[in-house]
Amino acid sequence: MYEGSESTQRQALGTDENRSLQTSPLVEARNLSKHYGNLEVVKGIHFRVGEGECFGFLGPNGAGKTSTVNMIYGYSPMTAGEITVMGRDIRKYLRQIKAQIGVVPQENNLDPDLTVKANLLVYARYFDIPKKEAARRTDELLEFMQLKEKAKAKIMQISGGMKRRLVIARSMINRPRLLILDEPTTGLDPQARHLIWQNLRTLKRHGTTMILTTHYMEEAAQLCDRLVIMDRGTIVAQGSPRELVEAHVGDDVIELRVNEEIGGHILGLLNSHHFIHERVGDTLYLFSKSGEGLLQRVLEINGEDVIHRPATLEDVFLRLTGRELRD
Numbered sequence: 540m541y542e543g544s545e546s547t548q549r550q551a552l553g554t555d556e557n558r559s560l561q562t563s564p565l566v567e568a569r570n571l572s573k574h575y576g577n578l579e580v581v582k583g584i585h586f587r588v589g590e591g592e593c594f595g596f597l598g599p600n601g602a603g604k605t606s607t608v609n610m611i612y613g614y615s616p617m618t619a620g621e622i623t624v625m626g627r628d629i630r631k632y633l634r635q636i637k638a639q640i641g642v643v644p645q646e647n648n649l650d651p652d653l654t655v656k657a658n659l660l661v662y663a664r665y666f667d668i669p670k671k672e673a674a675r676r677t678d679e680l681l682e683f684m685q686l687k688e689k690a691k692a693k694i695m696q697i698s699g700g701m702k703r704r705l706v707i708a709r710s711m712i713n714r715p716r717l718l719i720l721d722e723p724t725t726g727l728d729p730q731a732r733h734l735i736w737q738n739l740r741t742l743k744r745h746g747t748t749m750i751l752t753t754h755y756m757e758e759a760a761q762l763c764d765r766l767v768i769m770d771r772g773t774i775v776a777q778g779s780p781r782e783l784v785e786a787h788v789g790d791d792v793i794e795l796r797v798n799e800e801i802g803g804h805i806l807g808l809l810n811s812h813h814f815i816h817e818r819v820g821d822t823l824y825l826f827s828k829s830g831e832g833l834l835q836r837v838l839e840i841n842g843e844d845v846i847h848r849p850a851t852l853e854d855v856f857l858r859l860t861g862r863e864l865r866d
Contacts, residue, residue, distance in 0.1 A: 563626060565590045565717060565748050566611060571620035573606045580606045582772040583620065593739075593749040595759045595766030597852075599860050602769040604752040605645070608719055611750065612640050625716065638666065641710035643720040647702045649694045655705055656681065656690040659712055666713040673712070680708040683738060700731030707735065711742075718742065718749045724758060736761050756853040770860045780852050787858055788850040789814075793825040793837055796844035808840055809833065819862055826850065826858075 566588035573581035581603040588594040596604040609615035611622060613633045622629040624636045649658050656677055663673035681687045684704040689697050697705070703723065710718060720739070724732040732755075739762055743749060753759055759766055760780045767777040776783055784790075795802065802823040806816060814827035827833050834847050 564588055565625060566594075566750070567621075567623050568607075568611070569621045571607070571610065571622060572618045573603070573610060573615065574618040580772050581610075581618075584767075584769075584772075584774050586767055586774065586777070588748060588750060591743070591746050591748055592764040593743055593751060593762045595763035596750070596752045596769060597754075597756070597759055597766055597856060598769035601771070602860070603772040604769055605721055607769070608721055608750060608752055612642055612719055613637060614642075638713065639716040641713060641715035641718045643707050643710045643718070643723050645721045645725070647699075647706050649702060649705060649709075651694045654691050654693055655686055655697065655701075658694070658705060659709055662709050663712050668713065676712055676714070680711055684708045685734065700727050700734075703727055703731065704735065704738075707738070716748065718747050720749060720751045722752055722754065724753070724755065732758070756851060756856060760852050768856060768859055775859050776855070783855045784850050784852060788826045788854045789828040790850055791827050791829065791831075791834070792848050792850050792854055793827075793834055794846040794848075795823040795825070795837065795841065796821055797823055797841065801841070805837070805840055809836060812836060817858065824854075826854065 564587040566586075568584060568586050570583045570585065571581060572579065572583050580601075584603075584607070586594075596607060598604045606615065610617045611624065611629070613629055613636070617629075625639060627636055629636060650661065653661060659677040659680060660673055663676065668676070678687075681690055684707065686701060686704060686708065689701060694702065694705075707720075707723060710720075723739075724735050727735070736758065739749065743762075749762070751759070751762060763780060765777065765779050766783070767774045768783070769775065776787065778786065795805065797805065798821070799818070802818060805823070809825075812827070812833045814825050814833055816826070817824045825833060825837070834845075837845060
């Protein structure tokens with residue numbers, strides 16, 4: 540099993556927010572902005588990432604997530620503001636910072652002319668890792684990502700899930716203190732996605748700090764200790780997944796498939812209960828802190844086409860960013 544460096548393991552502080560931020564944050568952004576010409580895609584945001592935690596960025600297309608993480612590792616220069624990584628200004632110490640960062644981009648930018656194993660060995664040269672050490676780390680990572688049997692295969696001969704696991708393995712060849720993952724499981728089947736989640740949780744237990752962008756709400760709930768929700772270049776909410784659900788939605792969601800007239804009638808009969816509601820197409824959503832009494836009353840009024848379920852991070856996401864499609 541790939542364990543990570545001893546120094547990385549000693550730096551593990553657990554996943555609790557208070558513990559992770561007791562010391563200086565591993566990453567801190569202040570008044571961070573990004574412009575492309577006259578278009579401002581990141582608008583003076585602030586955030587802190589504690590040592591040993593997984594910190595997530597959620598948001599619809601165009602929210603500014605990828606632009607933000609690209610600035611964190613120096614791929615895209617900031618327009619204004621400050622970023623410190625491991626206590627150093629990204630503008631002054633980019634080379635030193637990059638040596639301790641692993642990056643998983645959205646695209647699988649592997650070398651198709653090389654084998655699975657050679658992709659890792661060649662990438663190790665960028666970090667001046669000695670050949671014997673690079674070979675040892677490569678074997679560890681192939682086993683860790685369950686790619687050992689494909690070591691001699693060319694990139695075109697392996698599946699999309701295997702390619703994604705190889706990109707993640709490549710990002711770990713330098714045993715990074717900070718791992719940046721930009722939509723790491725997009726397009727993968729459930730089996731591949733859960734394997735990657737399991738491996739990322741293992742890395743986190745051994746002290747690797749992670750920054751994650753994702754469109755999968757379950758992924759954020761599975762991996763993130765804390766996260767921010769971005770919309771149109773700003774941060775609209777932040778906290779742990781559980782905190783965000785409790786603060787913005789509650790515990791329970793009741794969905795009613797009713798037309799607008801019947802929905803209005805039902806809402807009028809429920810005015811003695813505490814809840815918030817939202818109308819979307821043919822569905823009326825009722826959100827409440829404790830929905831048992833509310834559910835019983837709804838069933839008395841309208842027992843058909845009722846769904847009762849726990850509130851999720853996806854409910855928070857849709858309530859805060861809207862339900863319209865984004866291109």
